[in-house]
Amino acid sequence: MATESAGPLGREELIEAYRVMRTIRAFEERVHTEFGTGELPGAVHLYAGQEAVAAGVCGALTEGDYIASTHRGHGHAIAKGCDINAMMRELYGKAGGSCNGKGGSMHIADFERGMLGANGVAAGGAPLACGSALTAKVLERPHVSVAFVGDGAANQGSFAESLNLATVWQLPVVFVVEDNGYAQATGTRYHLRGLDVARRAEAYGMPAVVVDGTDYFAVRAAADEAVKRARDGGGPSLIECQAGRFFGHMEGFDQQGYRGEGEVERLRADADCLVRFAAASALSTEQLAEVDVTVDAAVEVAVADAKAAPVPELSELLTDVYVSY
Amino acid sequence: MATESAGPLGREELIEAYRVMRTIRAFEERVHTEFGTGELPGAVHLYAGQEAVAAGVCGALTEGDYIASTHRGHGHAIAKGCDINAMMRELYGKAGGSCNGKGGSMHIADFERGMLGANGVAAGGAPLACGSALTAKVLERPHVSVAFVGDGAANQGSFAESLNLATVWQLPVVFVVEDNGYAQATGTRYHLRGLDVARRAEAYGMPAVVVDGTDYFAVRAAADEAVKRARDGGGPSLIECQAGRFFGHMEGFDQQGYRGEGEVERLRADADCLVRFAAASALSTEQLAEVDVTVDAAVEVAVADAKAAPVPELSELLTDVYVSY
Amino acid sequence: MTQSPRVLSYLDALNEALALEMAADPSVVVFGEDNVGGHGCDGTMGHAWGPTRGLHNQFPKQIFDAPITEAAFVGAAVGAAATGLRPVADLLFVDFAGVCFDQILNQAAKLRYMVGGKAKVPMVLRAMWGTGMRRGAQHSQALYSLFTHIPGLKVVAPSNPVDAKGLLASAIQDDDPVIFFEHKLLYFGSRGVVPEERYTIPIGEAKVVREGGDVTIVAVGRMVNEALGAAEKLAAEGIQAEVIDPRTLSPFDFDTVYASVEKTSRLVVVDESSPRCSIATDIAGTVAENRFASLSAAVRTVTGPHAPVPFSPVLEDAFAPNADKIVDAVRSTLPSSVISKAS
Amino acid sequence: MTQSPRVLSYLDALNEALALEMAADPSVVVFGEDNVGGHGCDGTMGHAWGPTRGLHNQFPKQIFDAPITEAAFVGAAVGAAATGLRPVADLLFVDFAGVCFDQILNQAAKLRYMVGGKAKVPMVLRAMWGTGMRRGAQHSQALYSLFTHIPGLKVVAPSNPVDAKGLLASAIQDDDPVIFFEHKLLYFGSRGVVPEERYTIPIGEAKVVREGGDVTIVAVGRMVNEALGAAEKLAAEGIQAEVIDPRTLSPFDFDTVYASVEKTSRLVVVDESSPRCSIATDIAGTVAENRFASLSAAVRTVTGPHAPVPFSPVLEDAFAPNADKIVDAVRSTLPSSVISKAS
Ligand SMILES: Cc1ncc(C[n+]2csc(CCOP(=O)(O)OP(=O)(O)O)c2C)c(N)n1
Ligand SMILES: Cc1ncc(C[n+]2csc(CCOP(=O)(O)OP(=O)(O)O)c2C)c(N)n1
C-alpha cells in the first residue's frame, strides 16, 4: 500500500483536490436529503465516502482524457469537471440536464469533458474505456482512458475480457477498481473471497497496486504513475482502491442491515477522506472553510435551479434515437 | 511441471489409457481422411496431438462424473466412454448418431456417460460444468465435473466468471485448459501474451498447475489430485495442459500457414503423446499392437456403419425442441 | 375456501410460489444476486429485497447468493437443470439478459434439440421488466419479444398475483426452460386474493379477462389493466371490448385469440415494448394470416415507440401505452357510424 | 464503365468495400478474431479466411486481430465510435452475439439516446448468418429479428455482391450503429458485376428486384434468390410475382412494400428465421395494420420452423424456405379460379 503524503502537489492543486472532494460530498449528502422528500425520481447510488478515489484518479488526468463510469457515477463526473447544475437537472429529469433528462443518474455523461457516462450495467464502462483508449492509440493522440469498476462488477466477464484486450492491444487505459466492501448487500468476503482484484490484473499481464481509497495522496500517486505509463505507451494498469460507502447501495432501497454493527459510524469517524485530506494537506482552516462555503452555495444553487427547471418537451421522447433514420 | 512417470497405475489401467488415446488418434486421423473425400459434412475440429489430456483427465473420473467439452470434443467424448459408432454416425448426420444426427461434431453429447456435450461457443462448457457440479453439491452426490476449455476460449468472460462462481460456491469442478498454442490462427504469444492461464485461476483463489499435456502420466497425476480435492469437498482447481494439435483448426478451413516452419512435423516427431506413453508405460510391443489392431478395426466398423446408416426421418426437424409445448 | 379471502401482493405471491415449490421438491434451488440478501462483511445475512426475501430461513440449502456473474450462473442453471436440479435463477432486471444472452440463446434454448432429445433443461429464469419505475433505458425494457423469437424457450408474463403464483409453480415444474417476466410496477401495485395452497396455472393458456362482442383487445402484463380501463371507457360508449390476457407468450394461445376475433372481427394488440418484431406485430401478423376472413377492419397495434425508454418521468409516462391510447386504437377499428353513435 | 464487366464474389465485394473505406478514411478501423489472420507463434501473420483476407498488407495500422473477447472488443467498438473512430468489428457468426449482447443491446443501441443526443456511435458489426453450411444450431441462425426489435440499431442484410459492397460502405459512413448481416452461403455462392469505384447504396431503401402485378413477395437475404426462383415458376403458370428485397431491415422501407401491395393486393413474406416475433410477422402485421384495405387475401409468411437449426444435411435442407414452399404460399393467396386456370 502506498502511504499517505501530500507529496509534490502545490497549494492550488491541493485546494482544487479538496474542492472536488468537498463538492462530491456536498452533492451526495444533499441528494440524499432531497431523495428523502420523495421528489427526486429514479435509481440513485451515492458516492459519499469514496471521494478520494474519483478526485485522486481524475486529478491525474487532463481534460482530453476519458473516463467511463459506473452506476455510482456522480463522484466521477464531478471530478472530471462536469457541471453540477446540469447533473442535478439530470437527476430531476429536467430540460438542460447533462442528458436533457433522458439519462438520469445512471447515465450522466459529458463527452466534451471526456466523461463517457455512468453505466447501468455492472462493468459496462470497462469495454468502453478500452474503446476510447483505442481511439487515442489509433489516432496517435496523447489521451489516457480510465475505467471505474466496483468490486462486485469486477466479477463480470466483460471486465476480465477488457483486462485481456487492454494487454493484448497495449491500450493506454487504467482500470480503477473501487472496493467499497459490498456489491449491494453482498460482501467482498463472499463474492471475492476476500481476494484482491489486483492479482487478476497481474495474471493478465499488467501492473496492479492496492491503495487505501480514503487517502487522496495514495490514490493520486498510484494514478499519476499508471497514467504516465499509459501515456508513455507502456500499456494498461490497474489500481484497486479500498474505501467504504457512507450510504446504502441505492437511495430508498436498503436499510444497510447487512453491515456490521457500527460500521458506517466508524467509517465516518475514522475513514473520512475529507478529514484525512484536510489533516495531511496542511491547508489552513480558512482555506478549507472558503472552499466549504463556495461549494455549499453551489450545491444550493444546483438544487434550486434543478427544481425550477422545466421538464423536457414531450417531443424529446422520439429524438436522439439515431443521427438519421 | 509434473514429471513423467508411470506412477501407480496397474497394467489394466495402462492398457485402457493407451486404448483410449489410440482410439482418439485413429478416429481423428480417419475423420481427416474421410473429410478429404468431401462426403463428411460440417465443422470438424480434430483432437489429434492432445489425446493425453482427455485420457489423463477422464482417467481420473468415474462414470458418474461429468465433463463439459469444447468444439474440439471428439477426444473428450471418447475418453469419457462414448460409443464411437454413435459418434461417427453423428458426424455424418445419421440416424442413431449420439444426437440422432441433429447436433453434429460440435454438439456430440452423451448424458448417460456424463458427457454434457461439445459446445460451439468458446468456453461454453465452463458454466455448464459449474452447473453439474452444483447438482452434485446440492444433492450431495459424490460427482466431480470437468470443464475443458481451449487457450483462446480462456479469454472469454464466461470462463472468468465460472472461475469466480466455482470458488464462491466451492464447487466440485476442475477446469482443464488445453493450451495447443493457437486459437484458430492466433498464437498464444499474442492472445495470452505468453502468460499461463493458471495464474488467473490462482488469482480467483483456486489451486492451479501447468503440465505437459503430451505426458499422460503428468496429466493424470494432476487430474487425480484435483479430482480428489473436488470430491473431498476442497473445491475447484485448474489444470493447464500444453499440447499442440496435429491438424489445422478445422477440417477444410486452414492451410496452417500461420504455423512455424516444420512445427507440425516436430510435434509429430517429438511430442506425440502415444509414443511417449508407449515408452514410459513399459507395456510390451505385443500389448500395444493388440490394442492397435482392435482399435483400427473398431474405427473401420464405425465408418462403415455410419456411411450405411439411414438419414434421420424428416419429422425429426420438429421434435425435441421442447419436452412439451 | 371458507376463510375470509387473503389478499397478497404480486411480490408476495411469487415468494409463496418459490417457498411452496422448494418445500415440495428438494431439487428446486433458487439463486441470484442478493437472493438471500447478502453475506455482509461480518457474516450478517438475509437482506433480500424482492420476491426471495426471507426464504433462506426456511430453505438454507436451497437458496443462495451469486456473485455478479450472470453468464456463469445462468449457464450453471442450464448445466444443473440438465443433471437433476430444477434451478430458478434470478436475473434481477431482464435488461441484464445482455450479459448472459449466450446462455439463454445458445445453451438453455438449444441443448435439448442439439442432443436429439436426450436431455431436458427444467430451469426458470426470473426477471423484472417494464417501464414506470424511472430506471432509465437499461433497466426498463420488455424484451419478451426477443425470447419469444427463440425456439426452445417458454416465455411467461403474468399480470396479477393469482396468475403469478400459479404460473411460477408451473414454470418450476415444467421440464423446459422458462423465462418468467415479473413486471416491476405490479410487485406492489397489483394485489389480489391468492389461494394459500400449492396450485398451478397451465403454461400456454390465455385468459379472457373480460367478455365483449365488438372488439378483441390482447394485452400483455401491466397492459392488461390498461386494457380493462379502456374497456370500461368504451363500455360507457356502448362498445363492448373482449380483453384477453395471453399470460404466456411462448407457447402462445392463438386459439383463444382466434375464437375471440371470429366473434368480434376486430383486433387491437397492446404491448409495452417497441413495435418492430414485437409480440404486437407477431399477433397482428399471425391473425392476419390465419383469420383474415374474420377481420372486418385493420388490426391495430398499440406499443411503445421505436426508442429506448427515457428517464425523465414525463417522457417515460409518454412511452408506454395507456387506456386512452387503447381507446383511440379501438375506435379506429370501428365503422364511423358506430363511433358517432357512441360519442 | 466502358471496360468489360468485372465479376466479384459477395466475399470479395465486401473485402473491396473494407479496403476502399479504410483508404478513404483513416479513422476506419477493422478488427475481430483472425481479421488479420493470426499472429502465429513464430510471428507469421496474415491467414484470414473471410472478407478481411489480405487487408493488413495495405492497412497495417487499421486492421488488427482481437482475442476471443467479444464483449470487450464490441464494447470497445462502442467506446471508440463515440470518441472518433469508425470501427468495423467482426463477430464471425452472428450466433456469437450472445456473448456480447449487452454491448449491442444496452451500450451501442442506447448510448446516443441516453446522453440526450450528445454522442454518436458510428460503428459496424459484421456477422455471418444463415443455414446451409451444416454448422448446427449454434452457427446457423438468422437473428436479425432480434436486432430489428432494438431501437437505436440499424440492420442491413444484402443479398448480392453489388448491394453488399455499397451497403457496407454506407454502413461504415453511417453515424449510427449498424449490424451488417452477411449470409455465409452467399460468400462464394453469389457473384455479380461489381463497379470498381467507391460507391454507396442508401440504408433504408428496398429494391424491387422483379416486377409483377399479381402478388408481392418480400424476401430477405439468401431468400431473394429463392423468391426469384419461385417467381419464375409462377410466371410459367401465368402468375406475375413482384419480388422485393428490403436490403435493410431497420429502418424498413415499408413504403415500397405498401406501394406494391396496393398494386397486387397480395403479400407473401419469406424469412429464413423462426416465425415468432420475426421479420416475417413484423411485415405481415404492419401491412395488415396499414394497408388492410388493399389486401384481397390473407397475408402469408414462409419461414423456418419454431426449432433450432439441425445439423444433419437432410434436416437442415428442410429447415429453410425454398422456391417450392414460396410457390405454395403464393398459390394460397390466389383465388382458386386463378390457380385452376394456371395449372
Ligand atoms: C450485469 C449487472 N448485473 C447486476 C446488476 C445489478 N446491480 C447494480 S449495482 C450492483 C452491485 C454492484 O456492486 P459494485 O460493483 O461493488 O459497485 P458498488 O455498488 O459497490 O459501487 C448490482 C448487482 C447490474 N447493474 N448489472
Ligand atoms: C464466443 C465465440 N467466439 C468465437 C468463436 C469462433 N471460434 C471457434 S473455435 C475458435 C478458436 C478457439 O481456440 P481455443 O479455445 O484455443 O481452442 P482450439 O481450437 O485451439 O482447440 C474460435 C475463435 C466461437 N466458437 N465462440
Ligand SMILES: [Mg+2]
Ligand atoms: Mg462495491
Ligand SMILES: [Mg+2]
Ligand atoms: Mg487453442
